Amino acid sequence: MAEPMQTGTEAASPSPSTLDLETYLASYTGVTRIRRLAYIAQASAPHRMDALRMAVAEVKRSTNTALFQELVQISESLCADDSVVPRDSAWVEQVDRKAAQRLEKLESDLNQHKTSLVKESIRFGHNELGDFYYERGEFNTALKCYVRTRDYCTTSKHIIAMCVNVVRASIAMGNFTHVANYVTKAESTPDSVSDAALASQLRLASGLSCLEGKKYKQAARKFLEISADHAPSYAEIASAQDVALYGGLCALASFDRADLRTKLIDAAGFRAFLELCPQVREALHDFFHSRYASCLALLDKLKPDLLLDLHLHDHVEQLYTDIRSKALVQYFSPxxxxxxxxxxxxxxxxxxxxxxxxxxxxxxxxxxxxxxxxxxxxxxRASDQRTATFSTAIKMGEEYTRDMRALLLRINLMRADFIVKGSGDAAGLGPSKSSRQESRPRPALGEPLSYGAEVGL
CATH class of the missing domain: 1.10.10.10 (Winged helix-like DNA-binding domain superfamily/Winged helix DNA-binding domain)
Known part of the structure; x- marks a missing residue:
């Protein structure tokens, strides 16, 4: 007997995830490791304690004391054992003191650079301040510092570096409007075309921006253009496995059968990503070969892990609904x-x-x-093809007759020299300029022209 479809509460509470945190985090670098662990700690009870411990170990290797305080609050509100993330006021005070000293030095250096009026030194000073604030977790302030370098960029490489820094900070903030704008600006710079690693970073950022805006077809196209050879260059944003997940699911939800075959299944470039995520690869093949039950079963097994993804969790339900609806439509179509x-x-x-x-x-x-x-x-629904064909033919005939009558009318007006070239006054009333010129009396031969006559007024 067929199992009943999961709806409502059942679909909202999938089986617990079996995600291996150490293997999962090995593909990421930078602040995204901590941000992903913090989200997993909030979203998954089975992983909460391990995720918090690993996040604390990561954050204590940085200067982001604000994120450490956030992890403490998560631990106190969600964990019964307060010892998972103990308060470490001495470490926070020590890091904040060193950070204040470094900030004072960076601001002093920047003021000296401004006094010297050397653009490259000023740009470098703003970038150092931006990197400092980014490491501290103050992404909004870091973004402002990166944007200030725009006035001191002297080469196209400087502009690209500024755009990449702004995109990186905007993704950390979750401000994907800035991401789309600065990706476009970077891609319009000539030197961005020759750098394959940079192109992959920009396409990944653009794909995430489209994903956040629920433009799944555009997001799939961007993810499919990413090169698997430059995965380390964008590891601070997402991993190669993430590209396979994001691209595969968005394509399943939005591409037709022909695009699935040419752009995913038979595409040599994206096949390298699919090899890293066998479940998505098998789901794509099952969907293409109309094995819908097997495809949906694979996606259901994958769903608990997808709900723990930092960027994908808000879109899982919509993507799954679109994929299922598309499968039902394709099954019935023939x-x-x-x-x-x-x-x-x-x-x-x-x-x-x-x-x-x-x-x-x-x-x-x-x-x-x-x-x-x-x-x-x-x-x-039975459709009368004969009636539909006749209706289309009649409509086309009527449109052709209307166009020909308008064309004949225009030709006759031109033959009669009955043409209105433009209104003479601001209100658009009164005779045209040509008719006023024709009605004005011409001066006699040898009579001097006035200024108004010279200019045709």
Whole structure:
């Protein structure tokens, strides 16, 4: 007997994730390691204690005391054992004191550079301040420092470096409007074309921006353009496995069958990413070969881990809904009538649940059909092709007749020299300029022209 479809509460509470944190974090560098651990600590109870301990170990190798305080608050509010992340006021005070001294030195150096009026030194000083604030976790202030370097950029490489720094800080802030703007600015710089590693970074940032805006088809295209050979260059944002997940799921939700084959399955460039994520690869192959039950089962197994992803967790439900709806539409498309019992078996769901899904798709206009609820049969709406063809031909004839009449009218007006060239006054009323010139009396031969006559007024 087919298992009932998961809806409502069941779909919202998937099985616990079996994510191995050490293996998972090995692909990341920089502040994203701590941010991902902090999110996992909040989202997954089984991983909470291990994630907090690993996050504290990471954050104590940096100067980000604000994030350490945040981890302490997460531990106190979510963990029964307060010893998971103990308060370390001495470490916080020591790091803050050293940071204040370094900040004072950096600001003093920047003031000296401004006095010397050397653009390269001023740009370097602002970049150092931005890096300092970025490491401290003050991304908004870091962003302002990076933006200030714009006035001191003298080469295209300086502009690209400024854009990359702004994009990096904006992603950490979650401000993807800035990400899209500065990616476009960097891509329009000539030197960005020749650097393959830089191009991969920018495409990844652009893909995340499209993903955040729920533009899944555009996001898939950006992720598919990333090179697997330069994975270390964007490890501070995402890993190669993330690119396979983001690109594969967005493509499944938005690409048609032809694009899935040419741009994913048969594409040599993206195949390297899919090898790192076998479940996504198998789901793509199953979907393409219409093995929908197997595809959806693989995605369901993958779902608990996806819900722990820093960038993808908000889009998992929508992506899964789009993929399932697309599978139902593709299954029904070649048939005139379909036994819903066989269809439910193919999707490994109950007939009643399938009927509700199909009703929603029919109401949304994605499937042109009607449901025989008693016989459990789905009928395609019969369309009179003969009438539709005649209607299209008549409409085209009417449009052609209207265009020809307008063209003949214009030709006759031009022959009669009956042309309005423009209004003479501000209100758009009165005779045209040409008619006023023709009606004005011409001066006699040898009579001097006035200024108004000379300029045609």
């Amino acid at each position: 048939f005139v009538t379909v036994d819903m019992r066989l269809m439910a078996s193919a999707f490994n769901v109950g007939v009643e649940g399938l009927e509700q899904e199909l009703a929603k798709l029919i109401m949304a206009g994605q499937i042109k059909a009607r449901i025989d609820s008693q016989a459990k049969v789905l009928h395609k």
